[in-house]
Amino acid sequence: xxxxxxYPTNSxxxxxLVMRAGHEPLVVMNQVREKVTTLGVDSPPMNITxxxxxxxxxxxxxxxxxxxxxxxxxNGPLTEQAEIAIIVEGAPADFGCSGCNRTNELTKFxxxxxxxxxxxxxxxxxxxxxxxxxxxxxxxxxxxxxxx
Amino acid sequence: MKEDKVKxxxxxxxxxxxxxxxxxEEAAEKVNAEFIYPxxxxxxxxxxxxxxxxxxxxxxxxxxxxxxxxxxxGQTLADGxxxxxxxxxxxxxxxxxxxxxxxxxxxxxxxISYSFTEQTNAATLFTRFEALTTIAKxxxxxxxxxxxxxxxxxxxxxxxxxxxxxxxxxxxxxxWGPTNQxxxxxxxxxxxxxxxxxxxxxxxxxxGTTGYGRYLIGERMNADLVQEEITVNSKGAVYLAGKQRxxxxxxxxxxxxxxxxxxxxxxxxxxxxxxxxxxASGRFFETVAKRLNVDITELGDLAVKxxxxxxxxxxxxxxxxxxxLVNSLSQGxxxxxxxxxxxRSVVEQIYQQQLQEVDVREPVILxxxxxxxxxxxxxxxxxxxVEVIVPDKSQYIGAVGAALLASGFIDEQND
Numbered sequence: 001x002x003x004x005x006x007y008p009t010n011s012x013x014x015x016x017l018v019m020r021a022g023h024e025p026l027v028v029m030n031q032v033r034e035k036v037t038t039l040g041v042d043s044p045p046m047n048i049t050x051x052x053x054x055x056x057x058x059x060x061x062x063x064x065x066x067x068x069x070x071x072x073x074x075n076g077p078l079t080e081q082a083e084i085a086i087i088v089e090g091a092p093a094d095f096g097c098s099g100c101n102r103t104n105e106l107t108k109f110x111x112x113x114x115x116x117x118x119x120x121x122x123x124x125x126x127x128x129x130x131x132x133x134x135x136x137x138x139x140x141x142x143x144x145x146x147x148x
Numbered sequence: 149m150k151e152d153k154v155k156x157x158x159x160x161x162x163x164x165x166x167x168x169x170x171x172x173e174e175a176a177e178k179v180n181a182e183f184i185y186p187x188x189x190x191x192x193x194x195x196x197x198x199x200x201x202x203x204x205x206x207x208x209x210x211x212x213x214x215x216x217x218x219x220x221x222g223q224t225l226a227d228g229x230x231x232x233x234x235x236x237x238x239x240x241x242x243x244x245x246x247x248x249x250x251x252x253x254x255x256x257x258x259x260i261s262y263s264f265t266e267q268t269n270a271a272t273l274f275t276r277f278e279a280l281t282t283i284a285k286x287x288x289x290x291x292x293x294x295x296x297x298x299x300x301x302x303x304x305x306x307x308x309x310x311x312x313x314x315x316x317x318x319x320x321x322x323x324w325g326p327t328n329q330x331x332x333x334x335x336x337x338x339x340x341x342x343x344x345x346x347x348x349x350x351x352x353x354x355x356g357t358t359g360y361g362r363y364l365i366g367e368r369m370n371a372d373l374v375q376e377e378i379t380v381n382s383k384g385a386v387y388l389a390g391k392q393r394x395x396x397x398x399x400x401x402x403x404x405x406x407x408x409x410x411x412x413x414x415x416x417x418x419x420x421x422x423x424x425x426x427x428a429s430g431r432f433f434e435t436v437a438k439r440l441n442v443d444i445t446e447l448g449d450l451a452v453k454x455x456x457x458x459x460x461x462x463x464x465x466x467x468x469x470x471x472x473l474v475n476s477l478s479q480g481x482x483x484x485x486x487x488x489x490x491x492r493s494v495v496e497q498i499y500q501q502q503l504q505e506v507d508v509r510e511p512v513i514l515x516x517x518x519x520x521x522x523x524x525x526x527x528x529x530x531x532x533x534v535e536v537i538v539p540d541k542s543q544y545i546g547a548v549g550a551a552l553l554a555s556g557f558i559d560e561q562n563d
Contacts, residue, residue: 045164045169046164046165046169048164048165048166048167048169049167049170050167050168050266050267051167052165052167053166053167053266054266063236064236065166065234065235065236065237065240065265066165066166066167066168066234066235066264066265066266067161067162067163067165067166067233067234067237068234068237069266070162070164070165070166070167070266071162071165092191092194093190093191093193093194093207093210094190094191097190097193097207098207099161099162099165099206099207099208099211100161100162100165100206100207100208101204101205101206101207101239102206102237102239
């Protein structure tokens with residue numbers, strides 16, 4: 001089992017595919033769950049405080065907007081844990097939508113920078129039924145190559 | 149009976165990710181407002197960019213457009229809209245500006261915009277939210293065009309405190325002084341205005357307070373109206389300029405901050421308030437006057453004789469502005485040209501930072517203490533290529549607005 005970074009980072013469909021293949025998806029929902037269940041912090045709805053954009057300084061400089069650095073406080077640790085990655089481009093919003101494109105660019109860069117290219121599957125979102133099948137097979141094939 | 153909460157649609161790229169959501173909530177709570185988040189169909193995020201006209205790459209910016217659309221189409225009922233995005237994000241700045249414009253053009257819902265950092269706090273947002281809720285829920289108060297009875301207004305500004313006594317739509321007493329101790333300064337200028345009017349405090353039927361010290365003074369003096377300076381100053385400006393009907397733009401350069409307010413029939417529709425940098429406020433003029441060794445009241449006359457193009461001055465920050473000032477004088481620049489350049493520098497900064505956030509519609513009314521420096525309206529007029537109106541007693545707009553609006557409370561007392 002390997003830890004799989006997925007993009008979009010909140011895609012339930014990708015997350016489900018990863019789990020079906022027996023791996024652990026790294027999803028931003030887990031980061032958010034950890035935030036909102038943290039005791040002693042009361043900053044609803046996400047419990048992100050001004051400390052988080054400061055944490056984000058590990059990934060982005062001070063001139064980068066606060067919202068990007070706050071998001072990186074969630075996304076950054078995912079990129080650090082990733083052993084392999086699946087990046088889907090051109091997906092519609094209901095497949096998974098990460099709100100800030102600057103954050104997305106930086107997150108994807110960090111993954112590409114850390115991992116060997118053989119450990120990253122970059123794939124376009126399918127536009128036809130035929131492509132959907134191919135899309136799923138390609139992802140599962142990729143994931144299966146990392147089974148023990 | 150407790151008033152219903154004012155519903156403010158928060159149209160943002162993600163204040164919660166910036167770590168400032170709690171500050172936004174606190175500021176809204178203080179003005180009896182609550183945020184609502186317009187519901188949209190997630191599929192709309194894939195199409196709104198093309199329909200709106202900006203194919204933004206960020207999903208949350210497309211969400212802003214979709215939420216704005218929901219408000220404009222009445223799918224979500226909002227009393228006001230607050231459009232906000234991260235400071236220093238170019239894509240967000242473009243979307244924020246166009247979303248604000250879209251709402252303003254297609255609805256009568258008051259809207260303001262703001263760019264936040266993780267340093268943004270509730271106190272910074274409070275005056276803006278207070279103005280937004282006043283415009284949304286107390287339009288009847290702002291609709292007043294004629295002052296009745298005997299009323300007083302006190303404007304406790306960051307640098308100066310002003311007081312006005314009005315009787316039957318005429319100004320009969322004026323008081324002005326520097327703000328030292330907020331209460332003592334207010335008492336002093338109030339007494340000065342009463343003396344000029346030949347009246348006593350007991351003769352005043354209603355009192356209004358505005359400006360930074362409005363709550364303290366309002367509480368101690370038992371004021372009938374305690375109101376932020378954006379709506380009050382707008383009212384005072386159009387009243388003194390005789391432009392209460394139709395569109396107008398009010399530019400208010402105060403001692404510590406500046407405001408640009410787009411108005412329709414005396415009621416603000418869009419406004420912006422700057423105050424981070426002292427380079428675009430009266431403070432910069434005080435620094436310039438001191439360095440040129442002239443009284444602040446003489447700076448304007450000096451500036452209109454000068455040519456701003458002969459001196460390169462940047463007042464983006466008061467420190468850099470002062471450096472430009474010292475450098476130009478050391479290179480032999482004439483004081484009159486330096487004074488003119490200082491005026492140009494301040495209006496350029498207001499143009500760059502504030503007037504991009506509101507639609508400038510004539511007449512342009514310049515008010516606040518800095519409007520009395522003659523070089524300022526001259527440079528602003530040349531920059532905008534419009535005629536700039538500086539009404540008589542333009543430094544008293546806050547106090548006049550407060551006295552005018554306070555007269556509404558005489559009717560309530562009589563009822």
